[in-house]
Every structure is written in C-alpha cells, then in structure tokens.
Amino acid sequence: VVLSSVVKDVDQAVSRNINGAQLLHELLSAPWLCALLKVHDSKVLSKRHTPTICLQTKISGYPLLIIYLSVYQALLSSHDSVAQSDYEPVLPPLPDEIPEDEEAMRIVCLVKNNQPLGATIRKDEATGDISIARVIHGGLADRSGLLHPGDLLVEVNGNPVVGLEPEQVIHILANSQGTILFKIIPNPSQDFSIPCPDAGMAFSRGDLLQVVDQSDGQWWQARKLPCATSCAGLIPSASMLKSKQREQWWCQPLQVHTCIRPREESWLLLLNMCLFNAGFRRSFRVWKRTSYRKRRQSCTTCSPNTNALSTPYEEVVLYQRPPQENHRLIILVGASGVGVNELRKRLIKLNPSTFQGPVPRMCLLLNTCERALHLKKKEIYVFVLFLEYGESKGQLYGISTDAIDEVLKRGRMCIIDAEPHSIQLLRTKKFKPYVIFIKPPSPDRLRETRRDARIITNYHECYLKLTIIIMSVLVNDDLQDACIELCSIIQQAQDEPQPAPDWEE
Numbered sequence: 001v002v003l004s005s006v007v008k009d010v011d012q013a014v015s016r017n018i019n020g021a022q023l024l025h026e027l028l029s030a031p032w033l034c035a036l037l038k039v040h041d042s043k044v045l046s047k048r049h050t051p052t053i054c055l056q057t058k059i060s061g062y063p064l065l066i067i068y069l070s071v072y073q074a075l076l077s078s079h080d081s082v083a084q085s086d087y088e089p090v091l092p093p094l095p096d097e098i099p100e101d102e103e104a105m106r107i108v109c110l111v112k113n114n115q116p117l118g119a120t121i122r123k124d125e126a127t128g129d130i131s132i133a134r135v136i137h138g139g140l141a142d143r144s145g146l147l148h149p150g151d152l153l154v155e156v157n158g159n160p161v162v163g164l165e166p167e168q169v170i171h172i173l174a175n176s177q178g179t180i181l182f183k184i185i186p187n188p189s190q191d192f193s194i195p196c197p198d199a200g201m202a203f204s205r206g207d208l209l210q211v212v213d214q215s216d217g218q219w220w221q222a223r224k225l226p227c228a229t230s231c232a233g234l235i236p237s238a239s240m241l242k243s244k245q246r247e248q249w250w251c252q253p254l255q256v257h258t259c260i261r262p263r264e265e266s267w268l269l270l271l272n273m274c275l276f277n278a279g280f281r282r283s284f285r286v287w288k289r290t291s292y293r294k295r296r297q298s299c300t301t302c303s304p305n306t307n308a309l310s311t312p313y314e315e316v317v318l319y320q321r322p323p324q325e326n327h328r329l330i331i332l333v334g335a336s337g338v339g340v341n342e343l344r345k346r347l348i349k350l351n352p353s354t355f356q357g358p359v360p361r362m363c364l365l366l367n368t369c370e371r372a373l374h375l376k377k378k379e380i381y382v383f384v385l386f387l388e389y390g391e392s393k394g395q396l397y398g399i400s401t402d403a404i405d406e407v408l409k410r411g412r413m414c415i416i417d418a419e420p421h422s423i424q425l426l427r428t429k430k431f432k433p434y435v436i437f438i439k440p441p442s443p444d445r446l447r448e449t450r451r452d453a454r455i456i457t458n459y460h461e462c463y464l465k466l467t468i469i470i471m472s473v474l475v476n477d478d479l480q481d482a483c484i485e486l487c488s489i490i491q492q493a494q495d496e497p498q499p500a501p502d503w504e505e
C-alpha cells in the first residue's frame with residue numbers, strides 16, 4: 001500500500017511538472033511517511049530495550065519486521081532515485097547564427113516525451129508566415145507556458161519554416177525526437193500576466209523609457225523617449241521582472257533598456273541576465289598577437305556578472321561633462337575578432353594627440369605563499385589592481401587603473417578595449433566611462449570581410465554578458481566608415497548630455 005502510494009505521488013508530481021526538490025519535499029512531508037517513521041521509531045525502541053522479545057515472538061514479530069524493513073528500504077531507495085534524478089531537460093547550445101532582429105526572437109526548448117505538442121499552426125497566405133494558431137489546453141505547449149497563439153514560428157530544430165506549407169512543418173515536428181528547439185517571434189499581446197494587453201508597451205534593448213507611475217507593484221507606467229506620444233504604456237516592474245527571470249528555464253536574451261523615472265532628470269536602466277560562461281576575447285592586446293591557445297591561457301578569466309538578476313533596473317541621469325573636467329574614459333567592447341582592437345589602434349594612429357591607450361605594466365602573479373615569502377624578507381611591495389593581464393615574450397603585462405588615470409590627467413582621451421566583466425570595475429565617478437559596443441556586420445558581409453566567422457556566435461555571447469548601459473552600438477562593416485563613426489560617437493560622448501549612472505550617489 002505504501003509503495004503504491006509512493007508511486008502514485010511520484011506519477012502525479014511528474015505529470016504536474018514539479019521539480020525534484022519540491023517533489024522530495026512533498027514526499028517527505030506525506031502523512032503516511034510520518035506514520036511509518038513512528039512505527040520505525042517504536043520498533044527500534046522496542047528492539048533496543050527488549051531484544052529478547054523480538055526473538056521470543058518470532059512467529060508473530062518476524063514477518064512484520066521483514067515487511068516493514070523492506071517497505072522502508074524501498075521507500076528510501078525511491079527517495080534516493082527521485083533526489084538523484086535530473087528533471088531539467090538538457091538544453092542544446094544556442095544556434096550559431098543570430099539574425100539581425102535577434103532581440104525580438106525567443107528560443108524555446110520543449111522536450112517531447114512521446115506526447116503530442118498540443119498546438120496547431122496556420123499559414124498566412126499573403127506573407128508565407130507560419131504562426132501558432134491554437135494552444136490546446138493541458139497539452140505540452142500549454143503546460144510549458146512558452147508558446148502562445150499568434151507567436152510567429154521562424155525555425156524548428158534549425159529548419160527555417162517561413163514559406164513552408166503547414167504539412168511540411170508538421171512533418172519536421174513529427175520527425176523530431178526529444179528536445180525540440182523553436183525560434184519564435186512572440187506575439188506581443190500574448191503576455192497573459194499583463195492586466196490589459198492593449199495598454200502594454202513594447203520595448204527593446206537600448207530603449208529609453210520614462211517611468212511615470214510606480215504605484216502598482218507589478219506593472220509600471222512608462223513613456224518611451226524621445227516622446228512621440230503623451231500616453232504612457234505598461235511595463236513590468238523591477239520585482240515582477242526579477243520573479244519572471246527566476247521562472248525562466250529556457251535560454252532567452254533578456255532585454256536591456258533604459259527608463260526615466262517620474263523626475264525628468266532621473267533614468268533607469270534594465271540590465272540583462274547573464275546566461276553564459278565567460279572568456280570570449282582572444283587577446284589581451286597590449287602587444288603583438290601570439291598563438292590563439294597561448295593568448296587564451298594568458299587571458300584573465302572572466303566571471304559573469306551575477307548582479308544582473310538582483311538589479312534588473314538601474315537608475316541613470318543625464319550627464320554632461322563639464323569642459324574643465326577630465327575626458328570620460330572610452331571603452332570599446334565586442335566579441336573576439338569583431339575588430340575592437342583594429343578600431344582602437346586606428347583611432348590612436350589617426351589622432352595621437354587626442355587619443356591614447358594606457359601603458360601596460362609588467363606584473364607578477366603571486367599566490368598567497370609567494371606573497372608571504374616576499375613580505376617575510378621585509379621588502380616593500382605595492383599591490384596594483386590590474387583590470388586585465390596577458391602574456392608577451394614570457395612576461396605578464398597588465399592594464400592598471402592608474403595607467404588609465406595618467407592618460408586622462410594628461411588631458412587626452414583614454415581609449416581601451418575591455419572584457420564585459422572588467423567594465424563594472426571601471427564604472428566609477430573618476431572615469432565616468434562611455435561604453436561602445438562593436439557589432440559585426442551581417443553574416444554574409446562578415447564572411448566576405450573577415451577570416452574568422454565565429455564572431456557571430458561570440459558576438460551574441462558577448463552581447464548577453466553586457467549588464468551595463470550600452471551607450472552606443474557601432475557596426476564595424478567598412479573599416480574606414482566605422483572609424484569615422486566612432487570618432488563622432490566619442491565626440492558626442494565627451495561634449496553632449498548622455499544618460500549615465502548618477503556618479504554623485
């Protein structure tokens with residue numbers, strides 16, 4: 001009876017998609033288990049105090065003990081196997097090529113488990129678009145909460161579906177086993193948590209929003225800037241975003257956008273969640289390139305910014321550099337191979353009296369024992385914080401914050417390229433950094449102009465790791481055009497008002 005109730009409970013929990021921890025908790029707090037444990041305790045107690053009774057009451061006691069022990073062992077082993085089970089589906093890696101409008105895309109993974117998908121599709125004869133027509137109540141798609149009527153299907157398991165006949169899409173789905181990867185453009189009016197879909201305001205990474213009402217804990221009212229209309233729309237509150245982010249088990253690039261609070265001069269920035277491991281920049285470029293492997297090893301290890309989840313919004317203000325103050329630090333960031341270093345070098349070469357890079361310093365990496373050894377010798381040490389370091393001709397070199405400060409104090413514009421994780425260290429009142437994200441051109445142009453087309457994958461990874469305001473995005477297609485545009489962006493950053501964190505706080 002006990003075993004069958006365990007099996008029944010597990011079955012029910014699995015069909016409700018409960019996670020392993022919750023299932024275990026439910027099992028452990030089940031009344032039949034408490035009753036069983038009481039039986040066990042009293043049995044142990046009686047065995048301890050009256051060992052002879054057990055032997056003496058062999059005929060009546062023995063079978064009871066055996067049955068009880070076997071049930072208890074079975075129960076424990078079923079608990080163990082439940083606890084060891086991994087109920088999370090293994091998600092496939094993100095696809096290599098992320099299209100231009102990747103921000104509107106959502107990647108949805110469903111695990112088929114021999115059940116039908118529970119959704120129907122339709123084709124728009126005019127455009128050839130395939131979209132979700134219906135989601136069947138209680139079906140796989142419905143239970144996942146990830147597919148909604150009106151969602152546009154872009155790809156199924158890497159197969160583009162736009163223009164296909166619905167039968168062909170059904171064929172792809174029918175032949176898919178295990179995990180099905182959908183690339184969809186969500187139907188914006190299908191966020192069921194929004195109280196009034198018509199009042200919702202769509203926004204994407206980089207948008208600047210003025211928050212005009214925060215009285216509702218779940219949905220704030222905001223206007224997109226520059227204001228085209230005086231009417232505000234609903235956006236999720238910070239707390240709602242946090243809880244939504246926690247719920248998400250699928251990989252999705254979350255949106256980064258900026259918002260302005262009720263006071264005109266104070267702004268907010270939505271940070272995106274970090275989903276990826278670090279380490280995409282190949283070189284620490286204060287010297288000539290060495291082999292890929294060597295550079296990779298010598299690069300500082302990156303750690304994803306874990307603050308993103310706890311602070312989905314960041315307040316920003318309009319900041320204009322007073323002419324008498326040091327220039328703002330210019331940070332270029334981008335995927336390995338996208339041309340960050342090339343642009344930086346060209347800019348400095350073009351105008352060395354204006355632009356300058358920090359001078360790298362030789363550095364030593366000391367572990368705790370080595371440091372203690374040196375200190376024991378009573379030598380004087382100055383410990384310097386290096387943002388990044390790398391190897392050249394057997395020596396380690398690093399960029400320190402002091403080196404950046406030296407350039408700025410000389411009245412020059414300091415321009416560096418950095419890993420996303422280093423940017424956070426530089427976001428200080430002293431440097432007031434302005435970050436420019438270097439984006440690759442279209443995949444076709446990239447293949448035409450670069451030797452290494454892996455940038456496309458890296459680019460997306462790098463983009464997701466940026467949990468800061470991306471002040472500007474520059475597409476590095478034609479090098480000369482990109483250089484000219486970069487100069488103009490930097491000039492604006494130094495001389496014109498820009499949204500920035502409140503450095504005075």
Ligand SMILES: Nc1ncnc2c1ncn2[C@@H]1O[C@H](COP(=O)(O)OP(=O)(O)OP(=O)(O)O)[C@@H](O)[C@H]1O
Nearest residue numbers: 282283336337338339340341342449476477478479
């Ligand atoms: N717009 C462009 N057109 C053609 N080639 C380019 C362009 N931008 C950069 N390159 C070339 O691409 C290669 C990689 O550029 P670069 O060294 O600047 O990459 P990176 O972004 O700094 O990445 P890494 O950290 O891996 O060095 C270089 O050979 C560079 O000359």
